[in-house]
Amino acid sequence: MSSYEKPDFWAQKAKKEGYPARSVYKLEEIDRKFGLARRGQRILDIGAAPGSWSLWVLKRLAGTGFLAAVDLQELGMQVTFPNFRFLRGDLYAPEIRAELLALGPYDLVLSDAAPATTGNRLVDQGGSEAIVEAVIDYGLACLAPGGALVAKIFQGGAEAGLLKRLRGSFAQARGFKPEACRSESFETYLVATGFKG
Numbered sequence: 650m651s652s653y654e655k656p657d658f659w660a661q662k663a664k665k666e667g668y669p670a671r672s673v674y675k676l677e678e679i680d681r682k683f684g685l686a687r688r689g690q691r692i693l694d695i696g697a698a699p700g701s702w703s704l705w706v707l708k709r710l711a712g713t714g715f716l717a718a719v720d721l722q723e724l725g726m727q728v729t730f731p732n733f734r735f736l737r738g739d740l741y742a743p744e745i746r747a748e749l750l751a752l753g754p755y756d757l758v759l760s761d762a763a764p765a766t767t768g769n770r771l772v773d774q775g776g777s778e779a780i781v782e783a784v785i786d787y788g789l790a791c792l793a794p795g796g797a798l799v800a801k802i803f804q805g806g807a808e809a810g811l812l813k814r815l816r817g818s819f820a821q822a823r824g825f826k827p828e829a830c831r832s833e834s835f836e837t838y839l840v841a842t843g844f845k846g
């Protein structure tokens with residue numbers, strides 16, 4: 650077993666580097682592969698708690714640009730950057746949607762949102778697929794031309810249809826599974842770049 654595959658490798662690294670969750674390394678890998686996040690951008694983080702992705706983005710922005718984030722849960726850390734706005738609420742709620750859209754347009758929409766798992770794979774896949782549909786709706790409504798979108802999905806057959814939908818509005822769209830995903834996990838990410846506007 651390589652050190653990357655040890656169950657606690659990423660969790661320990663996150664703790665050492667001050668991130669509340671190991672998921673930050675999935676975003677780091679996605680960004681390394683696709684070169685998405687840059688200083689000065691406006692970015693939206695959907696399903697942000699406990700806050701690793703938001704913290705990573707804020708470090709990348711280094712005081713420039715703006716980050717909006719939303720989650721059903723509070724963040725698991727104190728974040729008081731002047732270029733950061735966190736909304737606690739449901740991404741499906743019309744008032745949250747309106748508020749997030751008003752804070753745009755964004756150059757990058759990120760979603761690591763996932764439904765609370767039930768143990769029933771079909772139900773969980775359905776919940777994940779519905780979230781990705783909603784995230785794509787956000788992207789189409791609030792991305793600036795040339796913008797990009799990243800959305801986590803539980804693999805289960807819906808990916809091909811969602812990628813097809815994305816390819817209608819973006820120059821490229823593909824699936825990408827970071828090494829930092831647990832090997833037994835059935836999550837993957839859809840990455841779309843070059844929003845046509």
Ligand SMILES: C[S@@+](CC[C@H](N)C(=O)[O-])C[C@H]1O[C@@H](n2cnc3c(N)ncnc32)[C@H](O)[C@@H]1O
Nearest residue numbers: 696698699700701702720721739740761762763
């Ligand atoms: C895997 S966690 C995200 C981890 C985060 N990227 C980080 O690095 O800290 C998934 C999050 O999606 C959120 N979520 C699920 N459904 C949601 C919804 N309808 N509206 C807002 N957030 C939601 C959950 O509350 C949960 O905090």
